[in-house]
Amino acid sequence: MNNHSDNALFQEDLNPEQLNKLQAWKNTSYVDEEYFDKLKTCVQQRIRMNMEMQPIHFSQIRRPSTTNKKSIALLTIMGLAAVFLLMFLLFQNPSNVNTNSTSPIAQETPLVKKEVVLKDTTIIPQNSNHEDSCCQIKQMKENAEHKDLNWELAIQEVSDEELEDMIRELDWEENF
Amino acid sequence: MKQPHEKDNPNGALAKERAFLDAVDACQKPIYYFVRRMVNNHEDANDICQNTFVIAWEKWDQFKGQSKISTWLHTIAYREALRNIERQSKTTNLVNHHTQTSNDFPFDGDEILMALEAALHRLPEKQKAVFILKYFEGKSYEEISTITETSVGAIKASYHHAAEKIKVIFQKRST
Numbered sequence: 144m145n146n147h148s149d150n151a152l153f154q155e156d157l158n159p160e161q162l163n164k165l166q167a168w169k170n171t172s173y174v175d176e177e178y179f180d181k182l183k184t185c186v187q188q189r190i191r192m193n194m195e196m197q198p199i200h201f202s203q204i205r206r207p208s209t210t211n212k213k214s215i216a217l218l219t220i221m222g223l224a225a226v227f228l229l230m231f232l233l234f235q236n237p238s239n240v241n242t243n244s245t246s247p248i249a250q251e252t253p254l255v256k257k258e259v260v261l262k263d264t265t266i267i268p269q270n271s272n273h274e275d276s277c278c279q280i281k282q283m284k285e286n287a288e289h290k291d292l293n294w295e296l297a298i299q300e301v302s303d304e305e306l307e308d309m310i311r312e313l314d315w316e317e318n319f
Numbered sequence: 320m321k322q323p324h325e326k327d328n329p330n331g332a333l334a335k336e337r338a339f340l341d342a343v344d345a346c347q348k349p350i351y352y353f354v355r356r357m358v359n360n361h362e363d364a365n366d367i368c369q370n371t372f373v374i375a376w377e378k379w380d381q382f383k384g385q386s387k388i389s390t391w392l393h394t395i396a397y398r399e400a401l402r403n404i405e406r407q408s409k410t411t412n413l414v415n416h417h418t419q420t421s422n423d424f425p426f427d428g429d430e431i432l433m434a435l436e437a438a439l440h441r442l443p444e445k446q447k448a449v450f451i452l453k454y455f456e457g458k459s460y461e462e463i464s465t466i467t468e469t470s471v472g473a474i475k476a477s478y479h480h481a482a483e484k485i486k487v488i489f490q491k492r493s494t
Contacts, residue, residue, distance in 0.1 A: 152454075152482050153489075161431075161489050168432050169455055173355050179347050182365070186343060186372040193373070 281313070339379060343372055346392045349456055353393060356451045357400040358407075359440055367403055371396040386465055393458075393466045397448055404444060431489075438488050442481055449474055450481035 153165060350371060355364040374395050375382075382391055439447055448467060452458040453474075460478075464471045 153486060156486050157489055164429075164431050164435075164489075167429075168435050171432075173352065174361065179351070182347055182351070182368060183340075183343055186369055186376075187340075189369060189373050190376050193377075 335379060339376055342375070342388050342392065346389050347372070349389065350392055350396050353448075353451055353456060354396050354400050356439065356455065357397075357444075357448060358403060359436070363403055363407070367396060367399045370399050374399070387462070390458075390462050390465050393452070393456075393462075394468075397466050400448075401444060434488050435485060438484055439481075442484065445469065446477045446481050449477040450485075453478050454482075 153162065157165070347368065351364060351368050354367045354371075355361065358364055358367065371392060375392055378395075382388070439450065442450065445467060449463055452463045452466060453460075458466070460471045460474050463469075463474045467474065469477075
């Protein structure tokens with residue numbers, strides 16, 4: 144407690160006994176000295192509690208919510224970007240998808256494939272007449288000799304009777 | 320007392336803590352006695368003192384050093400005391416309040432000292448604060464002006480009025 148004396152204000156009006164009373168009033172001790180040690184400890188504890196509360200407040204409420212929002216926003220953007228990219232690719236080149244597809248619909252569009260089959264095997268139509276067949280066989284035979292085509296493969300599509308007739312005819316033509 | 324930035328600058332936080340505790344050591348007694356004379360009740364004075372130092376820690380970085388640290392702490396304590404008195408006046412009847420606080424006087428049957436203390440608590444709050452700070456704490460008028468945020472002239476007038484009321488009590492006792 145401050146013992147600074149300011150009794151000059153009262154000195155002219157008060158007698159010495161009254162001045163002593165004033166001094167006693169000034170020096171009044173309201174509490175024990177031990178109280179101030181407790182006061183300091185209480186202040187430190189309250190400040191420590193306040194400091195410990197702040198991180199809990201921020202980490203449990205603010206940070207996770209912000210992170211979740213960011214994650215959700217990022218995932219949404221990535222998902223939308225993936226969908227747009229897929230749609231862009233589909234509209235840019237739809238034929239690629241059909242060629243590579245293994246679906247039944249894709250297998251029923253054999254325009255190109257049919258040409259390949261005809262070139263490789265040279266299948267003789269079953270409903271053609273005998274003369275046409277003989278001519279075709281003769282042509283195939285010449286091709287086989289010159290271009291090394293598979294003669295046997297082409298013959299497989301002709302019936303046995305037709306084949307015998309064709310051979311006989313060929314032999315006849317060669318003899319005469 | 321850990322601050323969030325302590326990991327970044329442990330030396331700065333440590334220095335701050337040390338300076339704060341030094342201020343508590345130096346000022347807790349004057350602060351307590353000032354507040355105690357303002358509210359005349361130990362429990363309230365204790366609460367106000369704790370609040371004062373907690374607020375001081377939280378606002379420590381805002382203290383620019385333009386006044387003494389004790390003056391700054393007294394300013395916080397003065398505001399807290401006024402807030403407490405205002406709250407008490409709303410909840411407690413004025414007569415009951417004086418009856419209750421009169422039991423908290425630390426005098427053993429000395430009527431004149433009890434009368435002085437009672438006279439002090441009949442003063443308006445600002446006048447009472449000025450008298451306590453000037454007479455008991457020995458603060459200068461300039462410091463009291465800073466603490467109470469009042470002009471020096473008004474502070475001198477307040478102190479004069481308070482001293483006149485104290486003299487009247489002694490004169491009545493003499494006659």
